[in-house]
Amino acid sequence: MTIASIDSYLEEHLDESIAELSELCAQPSISARNEGLLECAEMVRAMLDQRGFTTAIFATQGAPVVFGERKGRSDKTLIFYNHYDVQPPEPLELWETPPFEPTLRDGKLFARGVSDDKGHLLSRLFAIDALLATEGELPCTVKFVIEGEEETSSKNLEAFVRDHAALLAGDACIWEFGGVDHNDDPVEYLGLRGICYVELSVETANQDVHSGLGGSIFPNAAWRLVWALNSLKGPDETIRIPGFYDKVAPITPRTRELVAALPEVAEVYRQTYGLDHFLKGLTGGVDLQIESAHVPTCTICGLTSGYQGAGSKTVLPARASAKVDFRLVPHQDPAEIRALLRAHLDAQGFSDVMITDLGGNPACVTDPDDPFIKIVTSTAAEVYGRPMHIIPMSGGSGPNFMFNKYLNVPIATSGVGDPNSLAHAPNENMRLDLYLLGARHIAHILKAFGA
Amino acid sequence: MTIASIDSYLEEHLDESIAELSELCAQPSISARNEGLLECAEMVRAMLDQRGFTTAIFATQGAPVVFGERKGRSDKTLIFYNHYDVQPPEPLELWETPPFEPTLRDGKLFARGVSDDKGHLLSRLFAIDALLATEGELPCTVKFVIEGEEETSSKNLEAFVRDHAALLAGDACIWEFGGVDHNDDPVEYLGLRGICYVELSVETANQDVHSGLGGSIFPNAAWRLVWALNSLKGPDETIRIPGFYDKVAPITPRTRELVAALPEVAEVYRQTYGLDHFLKGLTGGVDLQIESAHVPTCTICGLTSGYQGAGSKTVLPARASAKVDFRLVPHQDPAEIRALLRAHLDAQGFSDVMITDLGGNPACVTDPDDPFIKIVTSTAAEVYGRPMHIIPMSGGSGPNFMFNKYLNVPIATSGVGDPNSLAHAPNENMRLDLYLLGARHIAHILKAFGA
Numbered sequence: 001m002t003i004a005s006i007d008s009y010l011e012e013h014l015d016e017s018i019a020e021l022s023e024l025c026a027q028p029s030i031s032a033r034n035e036g037l038l039e040c041a042e043m044v045r046a047m048l049d050q051r052g053f054t055t056a057i058f059a060t061q062g063a064p065v066v067f068g069e070r071k072g073r074s075d076k077t078l079i080f081y082n083h084y085d086v087q088p089p090e091p092l093e094l095w096e097t098p099p100f101e102p103t104l105r106d107g108k109l110f111a112r113g114v115s116d117d118k119g120h121l122l123s124r125l126f127a128i129d130a131l132l133a134t135e136g137e138l139p140c141t142v143k144f145v146i147e148g149e150e151e152t153s154s155k156n157l158e159a160f161v162r163d164h165a166a167l168l169a170g171d172a173c174i175w176e177f178g179g180v181d182h183n184d185d186p187v188e189y190l191g192l193r194g195i196c197y198v199e200l201s202v203e204t205a206n207q208d209v210h211s212g213l214g215g216s217i218f219p220n221a222a223w224r225l226v227w228a229l230n231s232l233k234g235p236d237e238t239i240r241i242p243g244f245y246d247k248v249a250p251i252t253p254r255t256r257e258l259v260a261a262l263p264e265v266a267e268v269y270r271q272t273y274g275l276d277h278f279l280k281g282l283t284g285g286v287d288l289q290i291e292s293a294h295v296p297t298c299t300i301c302g303l304t305s306g307y308q309g310a311g312s313k314t315v316l317p318a319r320a321s322a323k324v325d326f327r328l329v330p331h332q333d334p335a336e337i338r339a340l341l342r343a344h345l346d347a348q349g350f351s352d353v354m355i356t357d358l359g360g361n362p363a364c365v366t367d368p369d370d371p372f373i374k375i376v377t378s379t380a381a382e383v384y385g386r387p388m389h390i391i392p393m394s395g396g397s398g399p400n401f402m403f404n405k406y407l408n409v410p411i412a413t414s415g416v417g418d419p420n421s422l423a424h425a426p427n428e429n430m431r432l433d434l435y436l437l438g439a440r441h442i443a444h445i446l447k448a449f450g451a
Numbered sequence: 452m453t454i455a456s457i458d459s460y461l462e463e464h465l466d467e468s469i470a471e472l473s474e475l476c477a478q479p480s481i482s483a484r485n486e487g488l489l490e491c492a493e494m495v496r497a498m499l500d501q502r503g504f505t506t507a508i509f510a511t512q513g514a515p516v517v518f519g520e521r522k523g524r525s526d527k528t529l530i531f532y533n534h535y536d537v538q539p540p541e542p543l544e545l546w547e548t549p550p551f552e553p554t555l556r557d558g559k560l561f562a563r564g565v566s567d568d569k570g571h572l573l574s575r576l577f578a579i580d581a582l583l584a585t586e587g588e589l590p591c592t593v594k595f596v597i598e599g600e601e602e603t604s605s606k607n608l609e610a611f612v613r614d615h616a617a618l619l620a621g622d623a624c625i626w627e628f629g630g631v632d633h634n635d636d637p638v639e640y641l642g643l644r645g646i647c648y649v650e651l652s653v654e655t656a657n658q659d660v661h662s663g664l665g666g667s668i669f670p671n672a673a674w675r676l677v678w679a680l681n682s683l684k685g686p687d688e689t690i691r692i693p694g695f696y697d698k699v700a701p702i703t704p705r706t707r708e709l710v711a712a713l714p715e716v717a718e719v720y721r722q723t724y725g726l727d728h729f730l731k732g733l734t735g736g737v738d739l740q741i742e743s744a745h746v747p748t749c750t751i752c753g754l755t756s757g758y759q760g761a762g763s764k765t766v767l768p769a770r771a772s773a774k775v776d777f778r779l780v781p782h783q784d785p786a787e788i789r790a791l792l793r794a795h796l797d798a799q800g801f802s803d804v805m806i807t808d809l810g811g812n813p814a815c816v817t818d819p820d821d822p823f824i825k826i827v828t829s830t831a832a833e834v835y836g837r838p839m840h841i842i843p844m845s846g847g848s849g850p851n852f853m854f855n856k857y858l859n860v861p862i863a864t865s866g867v868g869d870p871n872s873l874a875h876a877p878n879e880n881m882r883l884d885l886y887l888l889g890a891r892h893i894a895h896i897l898k899a900f901g902a
Binding site for chain 1: 482483484538539541545602603604644646648650655656657658659660661662663664665666667668669670671673674676677678680681684685686688720724725726728729730731733739742743746747748749750751752753754755756757758759760761762763764765766767768769771773774776778800809810845846847848873874875876877
């Protein structure tokens with residue numbers, strides 16, 4: 001069958017696929033608080049079963065992993081990595097429609113997880129539907145690895161991939177996400193930064209104290225936390241942990257070349273997020289994009305201590321904590337970073353500040369000149385009608401290093417995302433036109449890869 | 452009638468008075484979020500009406516003020532200042548019984564507000580009951596001024612006292628609180644520190660951002676807040692706002708003499724709050740007590756930003772805020788402190804940090820050698836069977852300066868509190884034995900003052 005008939009199938013069956021996606025998005029699956037994970041895994045497995053996949057739900061130390069395999073025409077195997085878990089939906093009051101009641105509006109589907117990552121997963125199943133309907137078989141063997149802890153740093157996935165390397169073996173991998181940039185040009189991400197996510201917490205007393213009593217003589221957990229955080233990074237944005245930058249390699253000319261070919265993003269960021277400036281005096285261009293994705297970071301993701309309601313409460317907090325994520329570049333290791341952080345806090349007098357490991361993984365990058373990358377970019381040009389931009393590193397993170405380390409496969413991205421999809425934020429959404437294009441792209445990749 | 456018959460009345464009617472107090476404590480009256488204030492004011496007014504007071508509820512720009520007056524035998528007038536509002540009860544999960552379901556346990560009544568300040572108020576009404584029951588009249592004229600915004604810095608009380616100075620006029624005032632120390636010795640507080648309570652807030656974008664995108668190029672509200680707070684005070688506890696200490700007078704020999712006569716508190720604080728050390732290398736003695744109450748402070752009372760739930764969420768917060776209270780010593784002015792804070796933040800590059808005024812008042816101290824103080828301390832010795840300690844300044848704050856400024860009266864303390872009453876904290880409580888002693892002391896003061 002021709003590619004044209006596959007494309008027609010997808011156009012004709014879009015509503016059905018969106019209905020299936022809406023069902024999946026209506027199932028909360030919040031890994032940060034272990035909510036609805038098994039229910040969601042069962043739904044995903046059933047979706048693979050319906051399409052003739054041999055499936056299994058593997059238990060891990062955390063959320064289960066859904067695995068599925070269906071043999072295809074050629075001896076090639078393409079692996080899809082996805083996740084069925086989602087970020088917490090809070091703050092709820094900023095959602096225009098409830099996060100777990102998927103709603104179509106302005107050509108978009110709104111729901112927590114619709115873009116990250118349920119829409120990507122379903123668009124792949126949709127592409128498989130089209131191939132099976134028009135050709136009766138798949139062009140190559142397809143395997144799905146769909147985990148449930150991506151949003152909490154994939155703590156248990158490495159053991160799973162390592163222990164099941166033979167089962168998961170393949171020739172190439174399509175990563176969980178992908179899509180278009182601010183100009184609707186398709187983009188290819190060659191790598192992901194690493195991450196080291198920790199909670200810093202302090203307890204200075206067994207209970208909160210009236211601030212009139214202890215303000216000048218009792219240790220205050222909130223002050224301890226503020227000072228400890230301040231010791232990590234100052235307004236110059238330089239991370240002050242000794243050794244933090246030791247393994248950071250300089251930006252290569254090839255990276256700068258790839259980044260220089262990318263469209264400008266500064267004005268889009270300014271408008272989308274209402275920014276009046278960027279950090280470090282950056283105004284745009286190559287430097288902004290290099291800084292955005294190719295340097296390591298230290299981000300406070302949350303602060304909590306004492307009284308946080310309306311008005312005033314004169315209390316001296318006994319407890320305070322912060323969520324902190326470090327984004328890492330190649331060669332930086334999360335466990336080493338945690339050890340450096342501990343040593344730094346101790347050296348600065350903050351032995352009372354506890355570090356809780358909330359997960360992490362190193363960075364991983366695929367060679368821009370790998371043949372599989374050529375297949376993905378050339379099929380994207382066919383489907384999107386314009387060239388695909390190659391982004392050498394995404395600012396985000398994920399467990400791609402495991403697939404590289406244990407399965408030794410090139411990893412490409414292709415998907416249904418766009419820069420306004422508000423992943424991790426209220427009103428997360430997915431454009432239906434990009435859903436269709438994403439499914440088409442996957443179908444084209446499978447055809448070309450299996451040929 | 453003799454004092455003995457008054458004391459007998461109080462012992463015989465304790466249960467009735469506790470029942471009335473429990474009713475009052477069951478009524479939430481949280482000024483920080485304007486919850487239940489009018490309902491509580493009406494209850495308090497009815498309690499005064501029942502005792503033959505001429506009453507009124509005066510509207511203010513905020514919570515209403517309950518006023519009551521009953522003429523007495525002599526031409527002297529004693530003013531009681533109390534408040535019917537309470538602190539927010541959070542964190543709710545730390546209460547053994549619900550904060551607005553008063554519960555008797557181990558000889559104590561547990562409820563939000565039972566110690567601060569509803570127990571004090573009712574013990575005064577209880578003393579009046581005893582005098583009226585045994586003597587048929589009061590020894591002197593009694594006036595009550597009972598406001599509803601003490602826990603939010605009494606923002607509207609100054610205008611009320613100023614505008615009603617003739618109505619409120621009197622010869623002396625008993626403050627809202629008082630009680631015993633860690634050894635059950637009665638204590639007399641001669642003054643209160645001032646307070647300047649502010650919220651610092653920052654907004655860096657119109658929405659939260661995925662931390663993988665903006666971590667190294669977008670301003671982060673949580674970092675801005677941390678750095679701004681760090682600029683206010685470092686681990687050496689010195690407040691870094693230029694001019695903050697300019698009006699602070701040295702500690703006088705008379706103050707040191709009074710403080711030196713007080714019992715040691717260090718071990719009690721260590722045990723009660725589970726502290727392993729005090730700030731500034733303090734270990735106890737006069738220095739600890741001087742630092743506790745006679746120096747100005749800067750306390751973070753709360754921090755809030757970004758994700759605060761379980762596990763991880765990779766988000767770059769667009770908003771962050773902190774509650775901060777400054778305790779002030781005589782001659783420091785809250786409005787001046789706010790202006791110094793604004794100038795400091797601007798000078799340090801934190802013009803993006805907004806300051807919201809959540810109330811304040813200056814410090815105020817009564818002369819230790821005033822005749823009214825002699826009446827209060829000598830009657831305390833009768834009732835408690837031991838001498839009363841004179842504490843030249845409480846670490847806490849309140850609007851006592853207004854009564855001094857507009858009514859020109861000496862202000863003394865007498866009440867039902869103890870150091871384990873957990874005012875402002877979960878499991879706030881009041882000892883029934885101290886309630887009875889407090890009521891007896893008030894009855895004795897009224898007799899002696901009216902004589």
